[in-house]
Amino acid sequence: MTARLLRGGPAADALLAEATARAARLPAPPQLVMLRLGEDPASVSYVRGKDRRAREVGLKSTVYALPETTSQAELLDLIARLNADDTVNGILVQLPLPLHIQEQTVLHAIDPRKDVDGFHPLNVGELWSGRPALRPCTPAGILYLLDHYGIPVAGQRAVVVGRSSIVGRPLAGLLLHRDATVTVAHSRTPDLGAVTREADLLCVAVGQPHLITPDMVRPGATVVDVGINRVLGEGGGKAQLTGDVAPEVAQVAGAITPVPGGVGPMTIAQLLANTVLAAELQAKGRAAR
Numbered sequence: 361m362t363a364r365l366l367r368g369g370p371a372a373d374a375l376l377a378e379a380t381a382r383a384a385r386l387p388a389p390p391q392l393v394m395l396r397l398g399e400d401p402a403s404v405s406y407v408r409g410k411d412r413r414a415r416e417v418g419l420k421s422t423v424y425a426l427p428e429t430t431s432q433a434e435l436l437d438l439i440a441r442l443n444a445d446d447t448v449n450g451i452l453v454q455l456p457l458p459l460h461i462q463e464q465t466v467l468h469a470i471d472p473r474k475d476v477d478g479f480h481p482l483n484v485g486e487l488w489s490g491r492p493a494l495r496p497c498t499p500a501g502i503l504y505l506l507d508h509y510g511i512p513v514a515g516q517r518a519v520v521v522g523r524s525s526i527v528g529r530p531l532a533g534l535l536l537h538r539d540a541t542v543t544v545a546h547s548r549t550p551d552l553g554a555v556t557r558e559a560d561l562l563c564v565a566v567g568q569p570h571l572i573t574p575d576m577v578r579p580g581a582t583v584v585d586v587g588i589n590r591v592l593g594e595g596g597g598k599a600q601l602t603g604d605v606a607p608e609v610a611q612v613a614g615a616i617t618p619v620p621g622g623v624g625p626m627t628i629a630q631l632l633a634n635t636v637l638a639a640e641l642q643a644k645g646r647a648a649r
């Protein structure tokens with residue numbers, strides 16, 4: 361048996377169609393501002409992809425490509441100006457940041473109402489209290505994808521491998537909020553296979569190519585592969601993208617997200633949906649003042 365493929369494209373299109381219909385009811389197109397420091401190739405490519413998609417669906421997108429040597433004070437000053445600018449609805453600072461900048465200080469500085477990444481401690485707290493408004497894009501996009509394909513979450517045994525603050529931890533929180541029974545495993549988990557074999561829903565966000573092999577997956581389980589690893593092609597050829605899950609897992613799983621084309625499109629779509637939601641909440645907040 362080969363697993364059903366959970367492609368991100370159609371689910372992302374559905375999410376974006378909902379978001380753009382809502383955006384059309386706002387007085388002006390929502391504006392997303394992205395800040396990137398330095399020229400890390402992955403960050404350049406991610407920000408370009410988000411910017412292109414935002415424009416395609418009719419949002420306003422502005423990218424600040426700042427030098428790697430930008431000081432923390434300069435970055436905080438720019439964020440303060442964007443916080444105060446009513447035409448800016450969403451602010452995203454692409455991570456990782458250069459080592460001379462404290463990530464937590466920067467994430468604290470973004471107005472939580474414009475925090476379309478859901479990384480501000482206030483939004484992290486809201487998520488764990490079960491009152492999420494702006495939710496981190498990859499985890500929220502994964503839940504949309506599962507719902508789109510009718511994969512049940514409530515009552516399922518979910519195992520999340522990886523505990524990053526961008527994916528693993530918030531994904532565990534959202535799954536818990538949706539009544540899954542959640543286990544979080546990570547690089548220090550002994551006998552990882554014994555834990556992952558328990559999963560009805562296995563989500564892997566580690567950044568290690570082919571960490572999950574068929575023997576680690578319960579037959580029929582749903583597997584969500586968040587890994588995007590650049591590896592050299594056969595014989596040292598052109599770099600290829602591959603996930604954290606070995607391709608042979610598709611022979612065991614009941615459903616699986618491909619890499620590329622699975623979770624990736626969901627992250628971008630959710631970011632744009634968050635930008636629309638932020639704009640809606642800000643418009644309501646202004647009306648109440």
Ligand code: GUN
Binds near residue numbers: 453455477498
């Ligand atoms: N770097 C890798 N993933 C992300 C993300 O979702 N948001 C931001 N801001 N930076 C990232």
